Amino acid sequence: EVDNTNSPKDEIHELLQTLEQQTNWDGSPLFKYNGYWFPQHFFRPILSFQKHFKAKDSDIILASSPKSGTTWLKALAFSIVNRNVYPINQNPLLNCNPHALIPSLERHLYSLQEHPNLQHIPNPRIFSTHMPFSTFLPDSIRDSECKTIYICRSPMDMFTSGLHFLLENKTQNDTVLPLELNEAFDMFCHGIHPYGPFWDHILGYWNAHLKNPEKVLFLKYEDLKEDITFYIKKIAEFMGCPFSLEEEKQGLIEQIAKLCSFENLKNLEVNKTGNIRGVLKNSSFFRKGEVGDWTNYLTPDMAERIKKIMESKFEGSGLMF
Numbered sequence: 001e002v003d004n005t006n007s008p009k010d011e012i013h014e015l016l017q018t019l020e021q022q023t024n025w026d027g028s029p030l031f032k033y034n035g036y037w038f039p040q041h042f043f044r045p046i047l048s049f050q051k052h053f054k055a056k057d058s059d060i061i062l063a064s065s066p067k068s069g070t071t072w073l074k075a076l077a078f079s080i081v082n083r084n085v086y087p088i089n090q091n092p093l094l095n096c097n098p099h100a101l102i103p104s105l106e107r108h109l110y111s112l113q114e115h116p117n118l119q120h121i122p123n124p125r126i127f128s129t130h131m132p133f134s135t136f137l138p139d140s141i142r143d144s145e146c147k148t149i150y151i152c153r154s155p156m157d158m159f160t161s162g163l164h165f166l167l168e169n170k171t172q173n174d175t176v177l178p179l180e181l182n183e184a185f186d187m188f189c190h191g192i193h194p195y196g197p198f199w200d201h202i203l204g205y206w207n208a209h210l211k212n213p214e215k216v217l218f219l220k221y222e223d224l225k226e227d228i229t230f231y232i233k234k235i236a237e238f239m240g241c242p243f244s245l246e247e248e249k250q251g252l253i254e255q256i257a258k259l260c261s262f263e264n265l266k267n268l269e270v271n272k273t274g275n276i277r278g279v280l281k282n283s284s285f286f287r288k289g290e291v292g293d294w295t296n297y298l299t300p301d302m303a304e305r306i307k308k309i310m311e312s313k314f315e316g317s318g319l320m321f
């Protein structure tokens, strides 16, 4: 039901007045809400999502910070779940960007409508979100049997990837130039970036995973790069659709790994030319796909600074990058 007592626009206007504000790397405003920084235009969808989304027990939620491997995880989850629906050579990924197949809750579904009807989506429904775990996810995601798969990545690569993404999608109409690398990096180290601080985002899902590993799977981009076969099996088991011996013998896991590989997806026509809702270039989601590209952009001092932040924030958590 839509709350008509206050128009959402007024509610949000009033809320924003009370929040600390900063300027994002691209010059747009960021607001701090319950400890995390969000771009202004996501407030309405974020609040609608929190208020209206009802998770089903069979739902699968793919969660991440931006630039941590969301696109890859979407491709993998889609292909694993639908492996008996489409033969590999007819997989919709061959013609659609992964973000068009698995919608983002706050960036897509709840940004199009206050209260979208998601009932018609066949089970298991797969959605993505960049929202932090703590207090932000609707209660039904935490309280239902639905499963969450979180992917994170070395913050240095996440930062590097984010800057390129911003530059790649900058339109000619953008009046404000992005910040210099040094300034953007300094803000990142203070946790001021969309959905940041990154350490709280990662720790929130890490602790949820430790508390209930059957409900929250915690993945690292670097681990998937190291041994994708192992993680495809792990994701399938976690989602409740493990590969049979017969499927393994047929080489289905390797076929899915190849279909979802960076090289394959990047070179598909749809990902070279298309865009997402006219705003983001499909190609901008496939840049280098490497571990450690940060060494080409960050100085050793910058790396040392991030490492120290991680050491202090992750101390005692069991998390390492």
Ligand code: A3P
Residues within 6 Å of the ligand: 064, 065, 066, 067, 068, 069, 070, 071, 072, 075, 157, 160, 161, 162, 164, 260, 261, 262, 263, 265, 285, 286, 287, 288, 289, 290, 293
């Ligand atoms: P780089 O910018 O370092 O290349 P997200 O999907 O969360 O936006 O993250 C984007 C990052 O994941 C980009 O990193 C992108 O190249 C990489 N990526 C996209 N698809 C991938 C795939 N299939 N395999 C490995 N990396 C992928």
